[in-house]
Amino acid sequence: GDSVTQMEGPVTLSEEAFLTINCTYTATGYPSLFWYVQYPGEGLQLLLKATKADDKGSNKGFEATYRKETTSFHLEKGSVQVSDSAVYFCALTGTASKLTFGTGTRLQVTL
Amino acid sequence: DAGVIQSPRHEVTEMGQEVTLRCKPISGHNSLFWYRQTMMRGLELLIYFNNNVPIDDSGMPEDRFSAKMPNASFSTLKIQPSEPRDSAVYFCASRQQGFTGNTIYFGEGSWLTVV
Numbered sequence: 001g002d003s004v005t006q007m008e009g010p011v012t013l014s015e016e017a018f019l020t021i022n023c024t025y026t027a028t029g030y031p032s033l034f035w036y037v038q039y040p041g042e043g044l045q046l047l048l049k050a051t052k053a054d055d056k057g058s059n060k061g062f063e064a065t066y067r068k069e070t071t072s073f074h075l076e077k078g079s080v081q082v083s084d085s086a087v088y089f090c091a092l093t094g095t096a097s098k099l100t101f102g103t104g105t106r107l108q109v110t111l
Numbered sequence: 112d113a114g115v116i117q118s119p120r121h122e123v124t125e126m127g128q129e130v131t132l133r134c135k136p137i138s139g140h141n142s143l144f145w146y147r148q149t150m151m152r153g154l155e156l157l158i159y160f161n162n163n164v165p166i167d168d169s170g171m172p173e174d175r176f177s178a179k180m181p182n183a184s185f186s187t188l189k190i191q192p193s194e195p196r197d198s199a200v201y202f203c204a205s206r207q208q209g210f211t212g213n214t215i216y217f218g219e220g221s222w223l224t225v226v
């Protein structure tokens with residue numbers, strides 16, 4: 001079945017550092033890929049998505065490119081802020097129409 | 112436009128009591144999902160509906176859990192009897208079915224504590 005693997009956390013960075021959170025997937029067919037973010041005490045919000053190979057999703061300075069050849073959708077941001085501290089989830093929807101999530105990566109940004 | 116609305120936001124109940132969580136999906140969305148989040152198991156899909164019909168309930172942990180969707184604008188997740196290990200955040204989510212790229216929108220969650 002479908003699965004998503006993302007890097008273990010927590011990730012601790014200083015403000016203005018470069019962020020990469022790795023995400024790889026296994027799915028049949030052509031899934032759509034998503035990054036969701038969860039701030040403390042809140043629900044999940046869509047951060048960005050890509051629906052076909054080589055698409056780049058972007059939002060709030062975050063980017064991720066759908067790489068079918070490496071089955072990856074790594075999340076990047078050039079300069080993180082303290083307000084980016086949250087848990088980030090990589091996810092996909094395949095033929096089953098449901099979201100399959102990775103385990104989440106906690107990001108802590110310090111001054 | 113209102114998002115996915117869940118109630119109650121927080122519930123503390125005693126073991127053995129019945130718990131009912133409620134969800135109103137986004138208007139026009141015809142797929143609805145119930146997820147559970149715990150520290151140990153992360154995000155788990157419990158059940159999802161398309162056009163009010165349950166499609167996959169393989170994630171429902173046991174017979175104590177049941178979910179219904181009597182119409183397109185309302186769903187319930189019931190736990191009877193509740194146990195301490197049911198303590199978790201329960202999320203309802205909805206989307207417009209038809210394209211895998213359609214975004215799934217989440218509610219704020221129902222934070223359940225069973226003591």
